[in-house]
Amino acid sequence: MNNFSLAVRQTIGEDLKSEDVQTIQVNLGLLCNLSCRHCHVEANPKRTEVMTWETMQSVLRLAKALPKARVDLTGGAPELNPFFKDFVSALRDSGHQVLVRTNLTVFFEAGQADTPEFLASQGVHLVASLPCYLDDNVDKQRGGGVYKRSVAALRRLNSLGYGRQPELPLSLVYNPGGAFLPPDQATLEDAYRKELKERFEVEFSSLLTITNMPMGRFLNDLQRDGEAESYKSLLEDNFNQATLEGLMCRHQICVAWDGLLSDCDFNSALGFSLDEGLPKHIDDLDPEQLQGRTIVTGEHCFGCTAGCGSSCGGALVA
Helix, strand or coil: HHHHHHHHHHHHHCCCCCCCCEEEEEECEEECCCCCCCCCCCCEECCCCCCHHHHHHHHHHHHHCCCCCHHHHHHCCCHHCCHHHHHHHHHHHHHCEEEECCCCCCCCCCCCHHHHHHHHHHCCEEEECCCCCCHHHHHHHHHCCCHHHHHHHHHHHHHHHCCCCCCEEEEEECCCCCCCCCCCCCHHHHHHHHHHHHHHHHCEEEEEEEECCCCCCHHHHHCCCCCCHHHHHHHHHEHHHHHHHHCHHHHHHEECCCCCECCCHHHHHHCCCCCCCCCHHHHHHHHHCCCCCCCCCCCCHHHHCCCCCECCCCCCCC
C-alpha cells in the first residue's frame, strides 16, 4: 500500500471510490507544437502517438451511454489530431458539452488558421494554459516567444466572444514555475484580471490553479536540482482531507490516445490502468462498471490533495 492510500484510509476509513461519471477525459495524442517544462506526458513536436478515428468512435459510444457527461479533450495539443474537428462536431451533435485544453500558440500552426472560429461556432469551453501574467515566466517554462503568441491568441478569442459571452467560457490555467504550491486561486485571479486587462485589454472567465505533478519533465528538473524528495515531502506534508470529496478521479474516466483506460490523465501517463478486474481498453468497457470502482492511487496523488487541492478544474477548496 502506498502512503497516499494509507492517508485516505486513515481519513475516510476505506479506499477511494468513484461516484457518478461527470467527465470523460480524452487524450487525443502526445503530438504538440511545444515542449513545456512541466508537461507530465512529455509531449513535443516529434511525438507520433495520436488517437485514431476508430478509437474516437468508441469514445462516442461511451459518451452516448453517459449522456450527461462532459467530454474534456486534452493532449499534447488536441487540435493537432487530424480528426479533431470531426470529433468535436460529432460530440456536439450528440448533445455533449465539450471542453478543449489549448496551449493557445497552436492557433498559429499550419492548418489551424480557422480553429478559433470553429471552436466558437461549436460553443466549446476553452481552458487555456497561461502559467503567469508576466512574459519572462511564461517563456522560461514554455519556450521563447510563447507569451507574445499566447496574448495574441487570447485577443483573437476575445474578439470572437470568448471570455466575454457566457456561452463561450474561457478559463486560464496557472501552474507554478518551481517546486512550490499554487497561491490562493481567487487572489491570483484578481491579479491576472488586472494585469491582462490593463496591458492588453484581454478578458477571461475564470482562472484555474493546478499543482505540478512530480512526474515527466518536471520531475526530471526536480531531480537535476536536487529537489525531488523535498517537493514530494511538501505535497505529502500539506495533505488536506477536505479535498478528497472533490477529487477529479472520483467523477471521471480517462481514455488515452490508444484507448487504454485510467482514473485520470496522470495515472495514464504513469501506465496505471483501472483497478484489477476492470477492463483495460475502452472497447471492452461496460459503462455500468465505472460506478463505485476503487480508484488506483500512487504517491503522485498527493499533488491533488495538497493545500487547496488541485484538479483539471482548478483548486478544490477555498
